[in-house]
Amino acid sequence: MSIIGDILTTTRDESPDESGSSVTYLIRKANISHGRLAKILDTLVQQGLLEQTSSERACKYKISERGREFLQAYRGFREFADSFGLRI
Amino acid sequence: MVVVSEPVILEIALNLLGLVVGLALGIFSYIGFKNTGSPTLFRLNISFFSIGIGFGVVGFGFIVEYFVLGYGGISGWIQTLGIGIQTVGYFFIAFSHGIKSFFPKSRYFKSIILPLFIIPGNSLEHIIRSISFILLVYGTIETIMSYMESRKRSTIFVAAGLGLLALGEFLGWYSVIFPKSVLYLVSLSTKIAGLGALFVPISQVPLRGGVRPGGSL
Numbered sequence: 001m002s003i004i005g006d007i008l009t010t011t012r013d014e015s016p017d018e019s020g021s022s023v024t025y026l027i028r029k030a031n032i033s034h035g036r037l038a039k040i041l042d043t044l045v046q047q048g049l050l051e052q053t054s055s056e057r058a059c060k061y062k063i064s065e066r067g068r069e070f071l072q073a074y075r076g077f078r079e080f081a082d083s084f085g086l087r088i
Numbered sequence: 089m090v091v092v093s094e095p096v097i098l099e100i101a102l103n104l105l106g107l108v109v110g111l112a113l114g115i116f117s118y119i120g121f122k123n124t125g126s127p128t129l130f131r132l133n134i135s136f137f138s139i140g141i142g143f144g145v146v147g148f149g150f151i152v153e154y155f156v157l158g159y160g161g162i163s164g165w166i167q168t169l170g171i172g173i174q175t176v177g178y179f180f181i182a183f184s185h186g187i188k189s190f191f192p193k194s195r196y197f198k199s200i201i202l203p204l205f206i207i208p209g210n211s212l213e214h215i216i217r218s219i220s221f222i223l224l225v226y227g228t229i230e231t232i233m234s235y236m237e238s239r240k241r242s243t244i245f246v247a248a249g250l251g252l253l254a255l256g257e258f259l260g261w262y263s264v265i266f267p268k269s270v271l272y273l274v275s276l277s278t279k280i281a282g283l284g285a286l287f288v289p290i291s292q293v294p295l296r297g298g299v300r301p302g303g304s305l
Binding site for chain 1: 116128
């Protein structure tokens with residue numbers, strides 16, 4: 001769950017340009033393997049939390065409106081779980 | 089006509105307050121689970137619903153037995169059922185902290201904790217209260233450890249809340265020795281205060297927005 005939060009936060013706040021974040025950039029930020037990240041990105045695109053945008057060389061990912069709403073809720077309830085000494 | 093004493097009214101009121109507080113926390117956790125799909129929030133949701141329903145069973149048990157059936161006191165099995173349901177809730181809080189083993193390995197700790205199981209003898213209610221107490225103490229210690237790391241103010245409120253619930257369970261268990269004393273009422277009030285302290289983290293969560301992605305994430 002925290003990896004998803006990290007990926008969505010990166011695509012929202014730290015995208016290098018307006019077309020979105022590349023897979024390489026996300027691997028560096030989320031600190032996970034390419035295989036695992038690819039699966040998570042597929043799921044997030046299917047769920048409508050991320051939008052896939054094409055660039056000249058590779059796919060890039062942008063956070064969707066639904067993703068922004070999810071991230072807002074995630075952050076709020078992460079605080080709640082943190083207060084119990086738990087991880088969301 | 090049944091004459092109802094003030095302590096009984098207070099016991100009913102406190103138990104119904106426990107029901108409301110427990111359900112409110114449960115609903116809040118459910119909203120969190122619905123928005124994020126987090127298994128942790130699902131466990132907290134089950135936990136708070138159980139605690140609330142446990143209080144409700146005892147509260148409505150009092151009402152039915154006093155006002156409907158006209159008995160002089162609440163049946164032991166209703167009290168045991170309510171406390172048992174609350175224990176399920178405490179278990180899920182402790183379980184969320186990744187409870188590893190039920191009994192401590194140290195002989196020193198066994199000598200302190202085992203009497204909690206032995207002294208009550210065959211009484212199911214007292215055994216359940218002992219289990220609740222241990223689970224709550226475990227949850228309190230884990231939450232204090234988290235506070236030491238994060239230094240978040242709301243975490244110390246949760247630790248205090250769980251600690252008060254543990255103290256309430258202990259006093260409830262101890263009230264068996266002094267059945268005519270106010271210990272039971274003090275125990276109930278302490279538990280409600282503990283539940284109230286668990287409300288603090290809610291004030292920090294914005295309830296607007298949020299979607300739960302379908303499927304497994």
